[in-house]
Amino acid sequence: MEAALKETKAKTSELSGADLLLKALEKENVEVIFGYPGGAVLPIYDKLYDSKILHVLPRHEQGGIHAAEGYARISGKPGVVIATSGPGATNIITGLADAMMDSLPLVVFTGQVATGVIGTDAFQEADILGITTPITKYNYQIRDTKDIPRVIKEAFYIATSGRPGPVVIDFPKDLAAAVSEEPAEQDIFLPGYQPTTEPNFLQVRKLAEAVSRAKRPVILAGAGVLHAKASTLLKEYAEQQKLHIVHTLLGLGGFPAGHELFLGMAGMHGCYAANMALHQCDLLINIGARFDDRLTGNLKHFAPNATVAHIDIDPAEIGKNVPTHIPVVGDAGEALRQLIRQVGNPPEQDEWKETITSWKRDYPYHYENTDLLKPQKVMELLFEKTAGEAIVVTDVGQHQMWAAQYYQFKTADRWVTSGGLGTMGFGLPASIGAQFADPSACVVAVLGDGGFQMSTQELAVIAEYQLPIKIAIFNNKALGMVRQWQEIFYDARYSHSKNPVQPSFVKLADAYGIKGYEIHTEAEAHAILNEVLNDNEPVLLDFRVDGEENVYPMIATGKGIHEMVGVKK
Amino acid sequence: MKRIITMTVLNRPGVLNRITNLFTKRNYNIESISVGLTEQEGVSRMTCVIHVENDRMVEQITKQLNKQIDVLKVADISDQAIVARELVLVKVPVLPHNRSEIYSIIEPFRASVIDVSKDSIIIQLTGETEKIEAFIDLIKPYGIKEMARTGTTAFPRGNQRVSQQKAFSFV
Numbered sequence: 001m002e003a004a005l006k007e008t009k010a011k012t013s014e015l016s017g018a019d020l021l022l023k024a025l026e027k028e029n030v031e032v033i034f035g036y037p038g039g040a041v042l043p044i045y046d047k048l049y050d051s052k053i054l055h056v057l058p059r060h061e062q063g064g065i066h067a068a069e070g071y072a073r074i075s076g077k078p079g080v081v082i083a084t085s086g087p088g089a090t091n092i093i094t095g096l097a098d099a100m101m102d103s104l105p106l107v108v109f110t111g112q113v114a115t116g117v118i119g120t121d122a123f124q125e126a127d128i129l130g131i132t133t134p135i136t137k138y139n140y141q142i143r144d145t146k147d148i149p150r151v152i153k154e155a156f157y158i159a160t161s162g163r164p165g166p167v168v169i170d171f172p173k174d175l176a177a178a179v180s181e182e183p184a185e186q187d188i189f190l191p192g193y194q195p196t197t198e199p200n201f202l203q204v205r206k207l208a209e210a211v212s213r214a215k216r217p218v219i220l221a222g223a224g225v226l227h228a229k230a231s232t233l234l235k236e237y238a239e240q241q242k243l244h245i246v247h248t249l250l251g252l253g254g255f256p257a258g259h260e261l262f263l264g265m266a267g268m269h270g271c272y273a274a275n276m277a278l279h280q281c282d283l284l285i286n287i288g289a290r291f292d293d294r295l296t297g298n299l300k301h302f303a304p305n306a307t308v309a310h311i312d313i314d315p316a317e318i319g320k321n322v323p324t325h326i327p328v329v330g331d332a333g334e335a336l337r338q339l340i341r342q343v344g345n346p347p348e349q350d351e352w353k354e355t356i357t358s359w360k361r362d363y364p365y366h367y368e369n370t371d372l373l374k375p376q377k378v379m380e381l382l383f384e385k386t387a388g389e390a391i392v393v394t395d396v397g398q399h400q401m402w403a404a405q406y407y408q409f410k411t412a413d414r415w416v417t418s419g420g421l422g423t424m425g426f427g428l429p430a431s432i433g434a435q436f437a438d439p440s441a442c443v444v445a446v447l448g449d450g451g452f453q454m455s456t457q458e459l460a461v462i463a464e465y466q467l468p469i470k471i472a473i474f475n476n477k478a479l480g481m482v483r484q485w486q487e488i489f490y491d492a493r494y495s496h497s498k499n500p501v502q503p504s505f506v507k508l509a510d511a512y513g514i515k516g517y518e519i520h521t522e523a524e525a526h527a528i529l530n531e532v533l534n535d536n537e538p539v540l541l542d543f544r545v546d547g548e549e550n551v552y553p554m555i556a557t558g559k560g561i562h563e564m565v566g567v568k569k
Numbered sequence: 570m571k572r573i574i575t576m577t578v579l580n581r582p583g584v585l586n587r588i589t590n591l592f593t594k595r596n597y598n599i600e601s602i603s604v605g606l607t608e609q610e611g612v613s614r615m616t617c618v619i620h621v622e623n624d625r626m627v628e629q630i631t632k633q634l635n636k637q638i639d640v641l642k643v644a645d646i647s648d649q650a651i652v653a654r655e656l657v658l659v660k661v662p663v664l665p666h667n668r669s670e671i672y673s674i675i676e677p678f679r680a681s682v683i684d685v686s687k688d689s690i691i692i693q694l695t696g697e698t699e700k701i702e703a704f705i706d707l708i709k710p711y712g713i714k715e716m717a718r719t720g721t722t723a724f725p726r727g728n729q730r731v732s733q734q735k736a737f738s739f740v
Contacts, residue, residue: 129583134594138638141582158638192579192641316632319625 017145017176018047020183021109024152025053030080032056032071032436034064038084039124040111043176056436056465059457061088063429065095066455069104070393070433073416074441076229078105078159079433085111085173086124090131094423096166097135101420102250103227105164107155112141114174128170137165142175146183154188162195163314164227195313199330199338207285207309207326208342211241214283214307216352219243220266220295223250223419224288224312230333231255231412234287237336242346244356246274248289249404250419257388257408263360267295268555269401272363272567275555277356278303279562286310288332291321292420301560311335365405365553366568372546375399375474377522379406382444382472385529390442390470391416391434395427395451398480401551403446414441425454428471432458435467442470442533449475449502459512462538470533471540473505476547484550509540516540571600572627573653573723574617576634576643577607584639588615591637597621597630601655601720612641616722618698646725653723657701658683659692660715661708671711678704689714697721 015023021044025033032054037045048055058064061083068079083092089110099106113122132139138158140151155167211217225234231254238245238261245255246266255262264271266278278284284306289295291310296302302322309326310318318327328335367376379402382390392407393416394400400417409415416434418426431445452473462469474480482497509516517528519541532539552566578584585604592599600618607614621627627645634643663671671690675682680694694704698721705716 130586133583133587133590139583143582190638193638314636316629316636318632320629323625 013181014179015182016043016047016179017142017148017171018044020145020148021152021171021176022047022051022053024149025080028152028156029077031077033080033082034058034067034071034433035082035109036061036064036084036088037082038088038111040085040113040173041082041088041109041171041176043173044082044109044111044171056432056461058429058432059460060455061091062094062425063432063455063458063461065092065106065108066098066423066426066429067433067436067458067461068106068108069095069099069102069426070416070430071437072099072104072106072164072433073430073437074391074413074434075437076413077437078107078156078164081106081108083108083110084124085113085128086126088124089128089170090126093131093135094421096132096168098418098421098423098426099166100135100137102418103164103223104166105159106166107152107159108166108168110168110170111176112170112172115143115172116174118172128168132168135166136168137163139168139170141170142172145175145178145180147186148175149183150186150188154190157188158190158193162193162197196315196329197313197331197334199311199328199335201338203326203328204335204338205342207311207328208339208344210283210307210309210326211243211285212344212347214347215349216281217241217243217283217285217347217349218263218277218281219245219285219287220248220278220289221245221251221254221287222248222289223254224332225251225254226288226412228288228313228332228334229412230331230336233333233336233340235259237340240340240343240346242349242353243285244277244353246270246277248292248295248419249417251289252404253409253412253415256410258410263356265404266561267292268297269405269551269553270295271365271405272553272564273356273359275553275561275564276359279560280355281306284308286312287335288312290317293321296321297555297561297563298558301562363568367549367552370546373519373521373525373544375402375476375543375545375549376406378472378474378525378543378545379403379446381522381525381529382446383407385533386442386444390414390444391431391438393417393427393431393434393443393445395447396422396424396481397448397451398476398484398549398551399446399448399474401481402474424451427451428455429458429461431469431471432461432467435469443468444470444472447471447473448480449473449477449499449505450479452505456508459509459514459540463512463514467538468536469538471509471538473540473542474545475502475505475542476545476549477502478547480547480549481551487550489556505540505542514538514540516542518542518544520544570621572619572621572645572647573651573721574619574627574631574634574643574645575723576615576617577641578613578615578637579639579641580606580611580613581639584613585615587637587639588617588634591633592617592619595630595633597626601718603720603722605722614722616720618721644725646723650726650729651723652726653697653721654695655698655701655721656693656695656719657705658717659694659705659708659713660689661692662689662712662714664688667711671708674704674707680704
């Protein structure tokens, strides 16, 4: 108490640790913080009271960090999070792991108990450095107030450069309160961190030569293209060399979906043309994807006859899952720029083009229309009525796959989804972050009824800021993807995948002062979407979709990428 | 197969934890790890002996280690001409009737006795892992009361007679 009194009387030329923190955040042009106060961060929150930086209060720390992820994905800037020590900090663990998997830049501050009691199992103490080491790109604990400006500068640099990722700064309470003269400026000191952005010229030339010789080339473009802001370059290169493009789940939007060279998404629920192209190609050019198992299927059958080229900013991704013949370490944009400059003759691939075109024509995504409201139909309507220009944020499960299949993204950075970690509860808070990143955009949160109920509390934030998010719940009264797997692989023994009790989502929305509609038929869907999509206010749409619908095509675990089931006959 | 990886790291809090964490996270099999200061202030050297199934795996480990922000330099020196040393301390019970027998084992290994008590001695031995193991095998029949090994630490030699250095694909 006495210390606190002394602190308020401190000379104005002296700054507390919390002052230094906020000063550093202003220097990094931070616009918004998603944070939740608590004991250990009280000195920081006292300074935030007067700060110009917008602070958004999620209703759960996990919601805060997912919002920061959505913000980072859309804005391209790091999401900033504050959580208190102990439970506050452990509540953001899922978000850190998610951001690490999907390479999203975050700078996360966790409160910590005072330095004098660290290690004594003090109230709300948790070993956050220990817990977060394997799921962060880097982490710090402040040990001396004079390091604060440098540590924060380094954190932002690490989070955003090279392969982006989350950085945690653990901030003991006494150091946030401790007052000192403003420390001398310290430079960034990271001698062990020098990401390669400029690719090796010889490797690029080798790749260009392989392209000119190829008979059946295909590009697999991942989120690395988006992080490098290289979608225009990708289009230029693909058109120059007449190369067909396949996207990963996270890469969607990197190449315009309506383009004649676009084949679609590949992977477990990818389309026939994309998967077959990966299986049959003789040259596979991976740009910024990491050959995730949900993409490759059984590695034995993945691109068995292809020369594999892999452009990645993270050298550790090259050769990790798939043996690579032409490794190119560097930024996707730089690599594409160099490739475009090589101006070789486009490869001769008439036969290949014909094959691909017939796959694309004969085996599109398909579903059978019945009297019940089909989730695929709802996705098609959402695409149509937003003219393909909305920001689509999803949760995880069947609806996520339908969104990826049926929403034809025209431009980059309109797609937010939890890919690598597959985090349920991600969608609603991530849509909040996306809307803060682009306030004028139409944001559609495509959720399942399961995932929605994992972060329902964030409706309060939507109501508080009147964020005009369109919450589309694909309500099948089940954990659809789990149910689908149980139907196919476990003799339809639906173990704990059907929700016996569900609240009325419309009434729930109403409780937060948000408009809501239950939608049972296609006609209703038409009418209500026409009515609400252009409104500048939040709305919750409870689509009562066919509960027995499955996601197809599908590659079962352990099967090769060409062994799809549920392809159109 | 066994590989020796050496690295220099920034001596920051938690750096050893980061490295061992990485081995756990990626499911790598580690035999020994030794850490110590170097001639450069703030820089430590780590030597890891690992077991891998193939070259691809060791390449992956090297890359993952390199990716760590506190890691300055990583090298797989197994195929180079190297000096590798390990130190072991062994406490062996001695009885009047076998004392000279034990000493006759110690001598050819150029091990030294660094502590003597009424009924036991502590032997110190430095050398390559194979030598240490050969010594332990010989001394075991006399009964080992306690033993502590430091794990291998290693350097490439000043002169590389044969250049068998593996080229890795990271640029």
